[in-house]
Amino acid sequence: MNFQNIKNIYLKELRSFFNSPVAYIIIVVYLTILGWFFVSNLFLNNMSTLRTVFEMTPFLLLFFAPAMTMRSISEEKKSGTLELLFTKPIKEYEIVTGKFLAAWALYFFTLMPTLIYYITVATIGSLDTGAVIGGYLGLMLVGAVFLAISIFGSALTENQVVAFIVSLFIVFALFMLDKILFYLPTTLAVIFEYVSIDYHFSNIARGVIDSRDIIYYLSTIGFALYLATSVLQRRRWA
Numbered sequence: 001m002n003f004q005n006i007k008n009i010y011l012k013e014l015r016s017f018f019n020s021p022v023a024y025i026i027i028v029v030y031l032t033i034l035g036w037f038f039v040s041n042l043f044l045n046n047m048s049t050l051r052t053v054f055e056m057t058p059f060l061l062l063f064f065a066p067a068m069t070m071r072s073i074s075e076e077k078k079s080g081t082l083e084l085l086f087t088k089p090i091k092e093y094e095i096v097t098g099k100f101l102a103a104w105a106l107y108f109f110t111l112m113p114t115l116i117y118y119i120t121v122a123t124i125g126s127l128d129t130g131a132v133i134g135g136y137l138g139l140m141l142v143g144a145v146f147l148a149i150s151i152f153g154s155a156l157t158e159n160q161v162v163a164f165i166v167s168l169f170i171v172f173a174l175f176m177l178d179k180i181l182f183y184l185p186t187t188l189a190v191i192f193e194y195v196s197i198d199y200h201f202s203n204i205a206r207g208v209i210d211s212r213d214i215i216y217y218l219s220t221i222g223f224a225l226y227l228a229t230s231v232l233q234r235r236r237w238a
Contacts, residue, residue: 002089002090002091002094005089005090005091005094005098006094006097006098006101007098008098009090009094009095009097009098009099009102010098010099010101010102010105011102012098012102013072013098013099013102013103014102014105014106017068017102017103017106022067022068022071023106023109026064026067026068026106026110027109027110027113029064030060030064030110031110031113031114033056033060034052034053034056034057034060034114037052037056038052038053038117040052050117050118050121050127050132050135053114053117053135053139054135054138054139054205057111057114057139057142057143058139058142058175058197058198058201059175061142061143061146061171062146062168062171062172062175063168064110065103065107065143065146065147065149065150065167065171066146066150066153066163066164066165066167066168066171067164068103068106068107068147068150069099069103069147069150069151069153069154069163069167070150070153070154070160070161070163070164070167071154071160071163072099072102072103072151072154073095073096073099073151073154073155073163073228073232074154074155074157074158074159074160074162074163075160077157077158077235078158078159082232082235092229092232092233093225093229095232096151096155096225096228096229096232097225099151100144100147100148100151100225103147103150103151104140104143104144104147107140107143107144107147108140111136111139111140111143118132128207130207131205131206131207133207134204134205134206134207134208134209135204135205135207137204137209138200138201138204138205139201141201141204141214141217142197142201142217144217144221145171145174145197145217145220145221145224146171146197148220148221148224148225148228149167149170149171149174149220149224150163150167150171151224151225151228152167152170152224152225152227152228152231153166153167153170154167154228155227155228155231155232156231171197174195174196174197175196175197175198176196176198177192177193177195177196177197177198177199178192178193178196178198178199179198180192181193194216197220200212200213200216200217201213
């Protein structure tokens, strides 16, 4: 693995995010929507808790993760710059990894301002710091899974809109799996529950850091990036 290649792709992708309105629009819209729910809970419902942040962020990510990454590889395909990358001594997994890390960094920068909510709630009430740390760790892992899947969606097509729709469909399905367990036989319910993204997040958000949840997230991220890499490899040798 050539870390310099990954670093170059990462920096190039990160610059492309912030050299266009995309990053700023995503950050502003995300913080506006989340801020509205947070303020509503804090002042209208008189609840000094970060539960809103931890509950709403995965739901918002269903839309924001595909939006962040829909052009990352599809645009490279459409413009022909992907073929230019293939002429250089760079591996497909290095391209995928660099783009994934750049999208994850953008998500991190988007999430950072929400620490203001933590400061606000901690000032006026009491918080379980362990649960807050677990919640933010869970959000970073959920974001990584959604972004990795969305990178795969972007690798499948040259059309950004199609990439967005495909990615949204996959992450929505994985997010909703634990919501339909009542309608399934026990054997299937156990499988669907384990595959569900939200099921593992709910454990971490309570401050319970279980190795099974961490392994689930890391393996899902790795599998999604592997699929994206395989798509690029087939394109190179097609």
